[in-house]
Amino acid sequence: MHPEVKEVPKGPKAGTKKPEVKKPTEKKPEGKKPKEKKKETWAQRAAAPAPPKKQPGQQQQQRQGENKKKGDGFTEVKRSQQNKEEMRPVPPGQNLMEKRRVTFKRDNGLPLSQKKDLDISSEVNRALFEAKVTHFVRIQGVTKNTQGCFSTITTPGATAEMLIKYREIVIKAARKVDAGIVDIETNELWERVKMHGVNFDRYLGKKTGGGLEKLRSELQAENEGVVLLLAISWIGGPKDV
DSSP states (O other), X not given: OOOXXXXXXXXXXXXXXXXXXXXXXXXXOOOOOOOOOOOOOXXXXXXXXXXXXXXXXXXXXHHHHHHHHHTOSOOOOOOOOOOOOOOOOOOTTOOOHHHHEEEEEEOTTSOOOSSOTHHHHHHHHHHHHHTTOOTTOOEEEEEEOTTSOEEEEEOTTOOHHHHHTTHHHHHHHHTTTOTTEEEEEEOOOOOOOOOOSOOHHHHSSGGGSSTHXXXXXXXXXXXXTOOXXXXXXXXXXXXXX
Protein backbone atom coordinates (compact mmCIF):
# COMPACT_ATOMS: atom_id res chain seq x y z
CA MET A 1 0.00 0.00 0.00
CA HIS A 2 1.17 3.42 -0.82
CA PRO A 3 1.25 6.04 1.94
CA GLU A 4 -1.20 8.89 1.72
CA VAL A 5 0.32 12.18 0.64
CA LYS A 6 -1.34 15.29 2.07
CA GLU A 7 -1.03 18.63 0.35
CA VAL A 8 0.61 21.22 2.55
CA PRO A 9 -0.86 24.67 2.11
CA LYS A 10 1.60 27.29 1.01
CA GLY A 11 2.10 30.51 2.94
CA PRO A 12 1.13 31.04 6.47
CA LYS A 13 -0.89 28.56 8.22
CA ALA A 14 -4.57 28.84 7.81
CA GLY A 15 -6.27 30.51 10.68
CA THR A 16 -3.19 32.40 11.86
CA LYS A 17 -2.87 36.25 11.83
CA LYS A 18 -0.34 38.04 9.72
CA PRO A 19 2.54 39.35 11.71
CA GLU A 20 2.31 43.13 12.29
CA VAL A 21 5.14 45.20 10.89
CA LYS A 22 6.00 48.28 13.00
CA LYS A 23 6.98 51.40 11.09
CA PRO A 24 9.98 53.26 12.42
CA THR A 25 8.86 56.40 14.26
CA GLU A 26 10.59 59.69 13.51
CA LYS A 27 12.01 61.39 16.53
CA LYS A 28 11.12 65.10 16.72
CA PRO A 29 14.06 67.31 17.41
CA GLU A 30 13.97 68.56 20.88
CA GLY A 31 13.70 72.37 21.12
CA LYS A 32 16.34 74.38 22.82
CA LYS A 33 15.53 75.14 26.34
CA PRO A 34 15.27 78.87 27.04
CA LYS A 35 18.21 80.23 28.81
CA GLU A 36 17.52 81.11 32.32
CA LYS A 37 18.02 84.81 33.04
CA LYS A 38 20.61 85.45 35.55
CA LYS A 39 19.31 87.31 38.50
CA GLU A 40 20.79 90.77 38.82
CA THR A 41 22.59 91.48 41.97
CA TRP A 42 21.80 94.50 44.12
CA ALA A 43 25.07 96.15 43.06
CA GLN A 44 24.20 95.78 39.34
CA ARG A 45 20.77 97.32 39.88
CA ALA A 46 22.26 100.25 41.73
CA ALA A 47 24.87 100.85 38.97
CA ALA A 48 22.30 100.76 36.11
CA PRO A 49 21.21 104.26 34.87
CA ALA A 50 17.70 105.31 35.75
CA PRO A 51 15.18 105.43 32.84
CA PRO A 52 14.47 108.96 31.56
CA LYS A 53 11.42 110.58 33.01
CA LYS A 54 8.71 111.32 30.49
CA GLN A 55 7.06 114.68 30.57
CA PRO A 56 3.25 114.89 30.91
CA GLY A 57 2.90 115.97 27.27
CA GLN A 58 4.96 113.02 26.04
CA GLN A 59 2.95 110.60 28.16
CA GLN A 60 -0.27 111.98 26.73
CA GLN A 61 1.00 111.67 23.15
CA GLN A 62 2.15 108.11 23.80
CA ARG A 63 -1.27 107.18 25.22
CA GLN A 64 -3.02 108.72 22.23
CA GLY A 65 -0.75 106.71 19.91
CA GLU A 66 -1.54 103.50 21.78
CA ASN A 67 -5.25 104.24 21.64
CA LYS A 68 -5.06 104.74 17.87
CA LYS A 69 -3.23 101.40 17.46
CA LYS A 70 -5.83 99.60 19.53
CA GLY A 71 -8.64 101.18 17.54
CA ASP A 72 -10.67 102.04 20.61
CA GLY A 73 -12.35 104.99 18.88
CA PHE A 74 -10.31 107.76 20.50
CA THR A 75 -9.26 110.57 18.18
CA GLU A 76 -6.84 113.40 18.75
CA VAL A 77 -8.53 116.79 18.86
CA LYS A 78 -6.45 119.92 18.34
CA ARG A 79 -7.87 123.16 19.62
CA SER A 80 -6.57 126.40 18.14
CA GLN A 81 -5.95 128.78 20.99
CA GLN A 82 -6.55 132.25 19.69
CA ASN A 83 -6.20 134.81 22.42
CA LYS A 84 -6.97 137.76 20.24
CA GLU A 85 -8.34 140.58 22.28
CA GLU A 86 -11.40 142.18 20.77
CA MET A 87 -10.85 145.79 19.83
CA ARG A 88 -13.18 148.02 21.81
CA PRO A 89 -13.71 151.78 21.59
CA VAL A 90 -12.18 154.03 24.21
CA PRO A 91 -14.81 155.38 26.61
CA PRO A 92 -15.76 159.04 26.08
CA GLY A 93 -13.48 161.52 27.83
CA GLN A 94 -10.63 159.02 28.35
CA ASN A 95 -8.91 159.31 24.98
CA LEU A 96 -6.28 162.06 25.05
CA MET A 97 -5.47 164.02 21.93
CA GLU A 98 -1.79 162.96 22.08
CA LYS A 99 -2.84 159.30 21.77
CA ARG A 100 -5.03 160.04 18.74
CA ARG A 101 -2.52 161.88 16.56
CA VAL A 102 -0.91 160.12 13.58
CA THR A 103 1.82 161.47 11.29
CA PHE A 104 2.25 160.63 7.61
CA LYS A 105 5.92 160.37 6.64
CA ARG A 106 6.82 161.60 3.16
CA ASP A 107 9.65 161.17 0.71
CA ASN A 108 10.87 164.74 0.43
CA GLY A 109 12.19 164.05 -3.07
CA LEU A 110 8.63 163.96 -4.44
CA PRO A 111 6.55 167.14 -4.83
CA LEU A 112 3.47 167.74 -2.70
CA SER A 113 0.13 166.86 -4.18
CA GLN A 114 -2.08 169.74 -5.36
CA LYS A 115 -5.18 168.02 -4.02
CA LYS A 116 -6.88 169.12 -0.83
CA ASP A 117 -5.84 167.54 2.45
CA LEU A 118 -9.40 166.35 3.08
CA ASP A 119 -9.06 164.00 0.12
CA ILE A 120 -6.61 161.91 2.17
CA SER A 121 -9.06 161.34 5.02
CA SER A 122 -11.79 160.51 2.50
CA GLU A 123 -9.66 157.86 0.75
CA VAL A 124 -8.43 156.36 4.02
CA ASN A 125 -11.86 156.10 5.64
CA ARG A 126 -13.41 154.52 2.53
CA ALA A 127 -10.56 151.99 2.36
CA LEU A 128 -11.07 151.07 6.02
CA PHE A 129 -14.79 150.63 5.42
CA GLU A 130 -14.24 148.37 2.40
CA ALA A 131 -11.78 146.28 4.45
CA LYS A 132 -14.55 145.84 7.09
CA VAL A 133 -12.49 147.48 9.80
CA THR A 134 -14.52 148.17 12.93
CA HIS A 135 -16.55 151.35 12.55
CA PHE A 136 -14.89 153.49 15.24
CA VAL A 137 -11.37 153.22 13.72
CA ARG A 138 -11.38 156.20 11.36
CA ILE A 139 -9.53 159.51 10.93
CA GLN A 140 -10.85 163.06 10.84
CA GLY A 141 -9.06 166.05 9.37
CA VAL A 142 -5.57 166.26 7.88
CA THR A 143 -3.16 169.17 8.42
CA LYS A 144 0.30 170.13 7.19
CA ASN A 145 3.25 171.31 9.26
CA THR A 146 6.03 173.66 8.20
CA GLN A 147 8.04 170.80 6.66
CA GLY A 148 5.14 169.65 4.49
CA CYS A 149 4.38 166.51 6.52
CA PHE A 150 0.75 165.52 7.03
CA SER A 151 -0.75 164.69 10.39
CA THR A 152 -4.23 163.60 11.40
CA ILE A 153 -6.21 162.48 14.43
CA THR A 154 -8.36 159.42 14.87
CA THR A 155 -12.01 159.53 15.82
CA PRO A 156 -12.67 159.88 19.60
CA GLY A 157 -13.20 156.14 20.11
CA ALA A 158 -9.89 155.05 18.52
CA THR A 159 -6.22 155.54 19.32
CA ALA A 160 -3.29 155.97 16.97
CA GLU A 161 -2.08 152.45 17.83
CA MET A 162 -5.41 151.01 16.66
CA LEU A 163 -5.01 152.74 13.30
CA ILE A 164 -1.36 151.62 12.98
CA LYS A 165 -2.58 147.99 12.95
CA TYR A 166 -4.01 148.69 9.49
CA ARG A 167 -0.86 150.45 8.23
CA GLU A 168 -0.87 148.88 4.76
CA ILE A 169 -4.50 149.83 4.09
CA VAL A 170 -3.97 153.42 5.26
CA ILE A 171 -0.74 153.98 3.30
CA LYS A 172 -2.15 152.50 0.10
CA ALA A 173 -5.21 154.74 0.30
CA ALA A 174 -3.23 157.89 1.19
CA ARG A 175 -0.83 157.36 -1.73
CA LYS A 176 -3.75 157.73 -4.13
CA VAL A 177 -3.77 161.41 -3.12
CA ASP A 178 -0.06 161.97 -2.42
CA ALA A 179 2.42 159.48 -3.89
CA GLY A 180 5.14 160.86 -1.61
CA ILE A 181 3.64 159.26 1.52
CA VAL A 182 5.76 156.26 2.55
CA ASP A 183 4.72 155.45 6.13
CA ILE A 184 2.62 156.43 9.15
CA GLU A 185 3.68 156.62 12.78
CA THR A 186 2.22 157.51 16.14
CA ASN A 187 2.58 160.98 17.58
CA GLU A 188 5.61 161.96 19.63
CA LEU A 189 5.50 164.59 22.32
CA TRP A 190 7.61 167.63 21.57
CA GLU A 191 8.86 170.16 24.11
CA ARG A 192 9.46 173.86 23.60
CA VAL A 193 12.98 174.83 24.68
CA LYS A 194 14.39 178.32 25.22
CA MET A 195 18.09 178.75 24.55
CA HIS A 196 20.12 181.44 26.26
CA GLY A 197 23.56 182.81 25.43
CA VAL A 198 23.30 182.33 21.66
CA ASN A 199 26.17 184.03 19.79
CA PHE A 200 24.80 186.94 17.74
CA ASP A 201 27.80 187.21 15.47
CA ARG A 202 27.41 183.56 14.45
CA TYR A 203 23.64 183.17 14.13
CA LEU A 204 21.99 186.60 13.84
CA GLY A 205 21.38 187.93 10.37
CA LYS A 206 21.85 186.72 6.80
CA LYS A 207 25.55 187.55 6.75
CA THR A 208 26.33 184.78 9.26
CA GLY A 209 26.01 182.04 6.62
CA GLY A 210 22.65 180.54 7.49
CA GLY A 211 21.56 182.18 10.72
CA LEU A 212 19.29 180.06 12.92
CA GLU A 213 18.95 177.41 10.24
CA LYS A 214 22.69 176.87 10.62
CA LEU A 215 22.20 176.52 14.39
CA ARG A 216 19.48 173.98 13.82
CA SER A 217 21.63 171.81 11.52
CA GLU A 218 24.51 171.95 14.00
CA LEU A 219 22.32 170.81 16.91
CA GLN A 220 21.04 167.82 14.94
CA ALA A 221 24.51 166.88 13.65
CA GLU A 222 26.28 167.09 17.02
CA ASN A 223 23.59 165.48 19.23
CA GLU A 224 22.55 161.91 18.48
CA GLY A 225 18.80 161.35 18.35
CA VAL A 226 17.90 165.05 18.41
CA VAL A 227 15.42 166.04 15.69
CA LEU A 228 14.07 169.58 15.47
CA LEU A 229 10.71 169.40 13.75
CA LEU A 230 10.02 173.14 13.74
CA ALA A 231 12.33 175.94 12.69
CA ILE A 232 14.21 177.87 15.40
CA SER A 233 13.17 181.50 15.86
CA TRP A 234 14.21 184.41 18.00
CA ILE A 235 11.96 185.36 20.92
CA GLY A 236 11.97 189.01 19.87
CA GLY A 237 13.50 191.43 17.42
CA PRO A 238 17.23 192.22 17.36
CA LYS A 239 16.76 195.35 19.50
CA ASP A 240 14.73 193.50 22.13
CA VAL A 241 17.20 190.62 22.24
